[in-house]
């Protein structure tokens with residue numbers, strides 16, 4: 327039973343099903359995602375975690391033959407009924423598995439989105455770039471080389487620049503699809519520390535294969551299996567006191 331004392335739902339998903347052509351990938355998924363918390367999506371390969379994540383900013387719309395039913399309400403607005411996908415993707419930013427910076431300077435990468443939105447004033451752009459890099463805990467490392475190529479940074483630094491690029495759009499929600507799977511342990515730790523800072527301001531949903539990571543960074547965890555949510559609870563309960571045998575088997579490493 328869901329307790330009423332829990333935080334406010336920023337995102338409310340009801341009865342969401344998704345098909346890639348004939349193949350069903352999500353089965354009537356319902357989930358309330360709390361504001362300014364970190365929600366982890368875990369489960370074995372192919373269970374639908376990334377598919378689910380991508381529905382939250384309509385990234386699946388870009389794939390041919392995708393059919394979606396159900397509702398996703400963000401801030402009282404059904405995102406599949408409103409047609410303004412650009413506005414949605416500004417509000418719900420995304421960070422991918424591999425850093426995907428543009429072959430341009432650090433500054434231009436972070437300023438890219440704001441410029442595309444029409445911001446041209448240099449002072450204003452400088453402010454956004456600095457605030458975003460500070461917000462992504464990488465300002466001190468790059469402040470003296472803002473005009474150098476972003477691709478000259480380490481993978482971990484590049485991923486934090488990707489996070490800065492997302493922050494520069496002033497989103498409410500940041501989706502992260504296995505953001506540390508391509509990183510070494512020290513860079514992973516830095517990104518995890520950053521996630522802990524970011525949740526003061528943003529609602530974060532993260533897909534991870536790394537169970538320790540889910541346990542370290544998230545407040546709530548949803549366990550997916552074959553396109554369904556098997557268990558969704560406070561992270562500590564999912565890992566220490568799971569209600570479903572399948573969750574227990576997964577978190578204790580019996581399959582996956």
Ligand SMILES: Nc1ncnc2c1ncn2[C@@H]1O[C@H](COP(=O)(O)OP(=O)(O)OP(=O)(O)O)[C@@H](O)[C@H]1O
Nearest residue numbers: 346349351369370371372373374375376377378389
């Ligand atoms: N573009 C696509 N076209 C067709 N089927 C797809 C597509 N993307 C994903 N699928 C299928 O949908 C199911 C769910 O995939 P999804 O990538 O969401 O799982 P996942 O849990 O994120 O897996 P992983 O942990 O391996 O990334 C899988 O069976 C996958 O093969």
